[in-house]
Amino acid sequence: MAKRTSIAGRTIATPLILSALLLAFALLAVMVGSKPFNQTIIDIFLRVILVVGLYVFVGNSGVISFGHIGFTCLGAYAAAWLTMPPMMKQTLLPGLPDWLIALQLPYWAGAILAALWAALWAGIFGKVLMRLSGIAASIATFAMLAMINTIYSNWEDVTGATSSVVGIPILRSIWPFLIAAILAVFIAWGHAISRTGLALRAARDEPTAASASGIDLPRERLIAFIVSGAIMGMGGALFAHSIGVVTPDTFYLGLTFITLSMLVVGGMGSLSGAVLGVLILSSLIQALRWLEAGVSIGTSTFAIPNGVQEIALGIVMVAILAFRSAGIMGNRELGWPKARPVAPATTGQQQPELNKGVSK
Amino acid sequence: MQRLGADKVTVAFEGLTALSEVDLEVSPGQIVGLIGPNGAGKTTLVNVLTGFQAPTGGAVSLGGTVLSGLKPHEIRRQGVARTFQGGRLFRDLPVIDNLEVTGIGLGQSRRAAIAEAERMLDWVGIGALADRIAGTLPYTDERRVAIGRALMGKPAFVLLDEPAAGMSAAEAADLAALIRRIAGEMGCGVLLIEHNVGLVLDLCDPIAVLDSGAIIETGAPAAIRASEKVRHAYMGTAADSDLPVLEVME
Numbered sequence: 001m002a003k004r005t006s007i008a009g010r011t012i013a014t015p016l017i018l019s020a021l022l023l024a025f026a027l028l029a030v031m032v033g034s035k036p037f038n039q040t041i042i043d044i045f046l047r048v049i050l051v052v053g054l055y056v057f058v059g060n061s062g063v064i065s066f067g068h069i070g071f072t073c074l075g076a077y078a079a080a081w082l083t084m085p086p087m088m089k090q091t092l093l094p095g096l097p098d099w100l101i102a103l104q105l106p107y108w109a110g111a112i113l114a115a116l117w118a119a120l121w122a123g124i125f126g127k128v129l130m131r132l133s134g135i136a137a138s139i140a141t142f143a144m145l146a147m148i149n150t151i152y153s154n155w156e157d158v159t160g161a162t163s164s165v166v167g168i169p170i171l172r173s174i175w176p177f178l179i180a181a182i183l184a185v186f187i188a189w190g191h192a193i194s195r196t197g198l199a200l201r202a203a204r205d206e207p208t209a210a211s212a213s214g215i216d217l218p219r220e221r222l223i224a225f226i227v228s229g230a231i232m233g234m235g236g237a238l239f240a241h242s243i244g245v246v247t248p249d250t251f252y253l254g255l256t257f258i259t260l261s262m263l264v265v266g267g268m269g270s271l272s273g274a275v276l277g278v279l280i281l282s283s284l285i286q287a288l289r290w291l292e293a294g295v296s297i298g299t300s301t302f303a304i305p306n307g308v309q310e311i312a313l314g315i316v317m318v319a320i321l322a323f324r325s326a327g328i329m330g331n332r333e334l335g336w337p338k339a340r341p342v343a344p345a346t347t348g349q350q351q352p353e354l355n356k357g358v359s360k
Numbered sequence: 361m362q363r364l365g366a367d368k369v370t371v372a373f374e375g376l377t378a379l380s381e382v383d384l385e386v387s388p389g390q391i392v393g394l395i396g397p398n399g400a401g402k403t404t405l406v407n408v409l410t411g412f413q414a415p416t417g418g419a420v421s422l423g424g425t426v427l428s429g430l431k432p433h434e435i436r437r438q439g440v441a442r443t444f445q446g447g448r449l450f451r452d453l454p455v456i457d458n459l460e461v462t463g464i465g466l467g468q469s470r471r472a473a474i475a476e477a478e479r480m481l482d483w484v485g486i487g488a489l490a491d492r493i494a495g496t497l498p499y500t501d502e503r504r505v506a507i508g509r510a511l512m513g514k515p516a517f518v519l520l521d522e523p524a525a526g527m528s529a530a531e532a533a534d535l536a537a538l539i540r541r542i543a544g545e546m547g548c549g550v551l552l553i554e555h556n557v558g559l560v561l562d563l564c565d566p567i568a569v570l571d572s573g574a575i576i577e578t579g580a581p582a583a584i585r586a587s588e589k590v591r592h593a594y595m596g597t598a599a600d601s602d603l604p605v606l607e608v609m610e
Contacts, residue, residue: 213512
């Protein structure tokens, strides 16, 4: 048998291509040089982080999670606690311990600790939740989100309850967000090609056969839950630094459904789908926003009525799901173009080729 | 010698007894057959032996170790493997990854799992299919992948659940040769559950016959052929001929 190349060697093209795409968006923002456009691209990078974080668990395990934005909330508030000026914390969040009030870390250190904080809670929640499967697991993740939201909306001295927590240092540079998005892509890729990623993808399609193969399914799911929780926490921290203000409701149902929608449209079983889902839907949203605001063509201005954006987005999503139920990418990944040798079957009648396949 | 045994295993659902005090034993290198009409409880027994179904009475043991109560992945790690009706391959993954997953489940390093998977695919005769996506294989190759996946880590026992279903006579003969090698070359104890009774009579000794959740006969192929109880179980009535039922059950 011919010597096989390592799985990392066979699949490295995917994170490299996705990183190049993200870099292209960043360079576009730099070339355009407009502040609103810069912020638009930062928002896209934040969504990439969140959707990729969601993919690490949902894409590999096949369990839909409605709760991951809870980890984003944990990360965002952790970043606020760690990076706000002590004076502001003393005023807005007097219930924090004195050492935390006195602490003011740079944003990157805050983001790392926020990721670890979210990962810790993902481990605690996941220890219980990962024993569940299917719709029971999905509902339980939603309960987790509701629990986090309720606590953060009511713990006035520590979270400011429903009031806005202001004074979080704002980052205007696009590069930290680009680096974090690329880091998220590489972490997701590293997890997918790891032992635990392979075991989890096998179990996603055939949990019974995976158990019969010696796979401890709750354990593998828990690892993915913790890794994805960490990415969501990092995304939450950067989210906080992108707007400088957090409230619990920023990280609730709206953000949950937009991230899930982008993952579903891109293709739940594909890292490339997660990134492309964000880039395509975000570009579409932005284009429709511009058209709603009005575009000058010669001496006349062309504009579409307000509200068309939501309608058009809904139509696109329905169309994609109707004609490509597995999303734009299905289970495939972007890779270098090359012919793939296919060995003939040894015996029997060929079954129809399924619309599936992971580029490896 | 380490034996896999079911000791008075009973599975009762509400008002329905799927298995009733079933005793069964498999030794290393032995090919034991398990036959019975549809609904007799054959797959339920396999599920009990591999931890997918908890018995409501009795116990499953491996040597001196009680397996009942362990989870399926723990039983697999103890050396009791199984295949499923219909294959249940990881259809999106390449064939080699299907086997590698078991290596990972058994705690092997990635490199060791891939190396064993390559050797195993050659051993079961489908080395050329290593990079094919499993979901695109013809069913006869699917069965070989499923068997190769179950044999990763050289389990002490393997339970084959209807591996010959849908196969032609020639394909079933190839499968029979493979099963003999599993017992002979690997020293693995095999429990073969099959509707193709001719295949079971050819390969297995002893053979247990399950009907309505109870073992009604256990013995050598000749004894099973001659058994009135077995005839009755399959035909619903005693027949005069010398167990013709076994040919019509394919």
